[in-house]
Amino acid sequence: MQLQLGRLKEHDEVVERSPVKAPTKLSSTATAEDERRYVPYPKRLSGLTLLSTFRPTWKACHNHFLRYSDVKLKDDRRPSVNELANQKNIQQRVHGWKLFHLSSQLNDMSDAEEEVLRRLASVQEGLSARTKPAFSGDELTTVQEIVKGNIQRSKIAKDQLLEANGMLMKLLEHKPRVLNIIQKNVSKRPLKKKERT
Numbered sequence: 001m002q003l004q005l006g007r008l009k010e011h012d013e014v015v016e017r018s019p020v021k022a023p024t025k026l027s028s029t030a031t032a033e034d035e036r037r038y039v040p041y042p043k044r045l046s047g048l049t050l051l052s053t054f055r056p057t058w059k060a061c062h063n064h065f066l067r068y069s070d071v072k073l074k075d076d077r078r079p080s081v082n083e084l085a086n087q088k089n090i091q092q093r094v095h096g097w098k099l100f101h102l103s104s105q106l107n108d109m110s111d112a113e114e115e116v117l118r119r120l121a122s123v124q125e126g127l128s129a130r131t132k133p134a135f136s137g138d139e140l141t142t143v144q145e146i147v148k149g150n151i152q153r154s155k156i157a158k159d160q161l162l163e164a165n166g167m168l169m170k171l172l173e174h175k176p177r178v179l180n181i182i183q184k185n186v187s188k189r190p191l192k193k194k195e196r197t
Helices: 081-085 090-094 097-129 137-185
Strands: none
Touching: 081 137, 090 097, 090 137, 097 137
16 A cells, blocks of 8 residues: 555545444545645554454253252262372371461451450550540540450450460371381282372
8 A cells, every 4th residue: 555645646545444334435526625645554443352252152051950959969089098198298187287387377366355445454554544634524535435445355356366265286196107007008019090189
């Protein structure tokens, strides 16, 4: 395609390229006001879509079930002790490294609650030690009640975190017995790829 510049002559016909409209021809009666510079450019894509590749099926019930009997539940078979003992990395799982990570996070949360409890106690002491309060009597009692409620909530949360941490550590009391069961039931032959999972 050529770039057409300059003045239009009476016998010249120019084709205008537009991304939206179809090409139009200018008549030979074009005047000097219709002089333009025409530059061809490719049509811009309106937007990428996957709909052009999607072909809907004509089966009416293709991904739908008409009756409850069409859906069959797969029965989950409980794995045997041998299968559990032959799983990959079972020895590491028995030592409970995930429980230790969880326990350390619970300890961190408990320490944070302890810090909040200390700050609330200092606020409560500061409010009760004031001889001339900046608040009126009703406002001061309201603030003191809110602080007392937060102290009580913080104590309960801290106690529950410590209790949950103790229960987690109690789970590891069975570790020696579980290790003995695993060592008895582990197979000596090399495992196939399917059995490892």
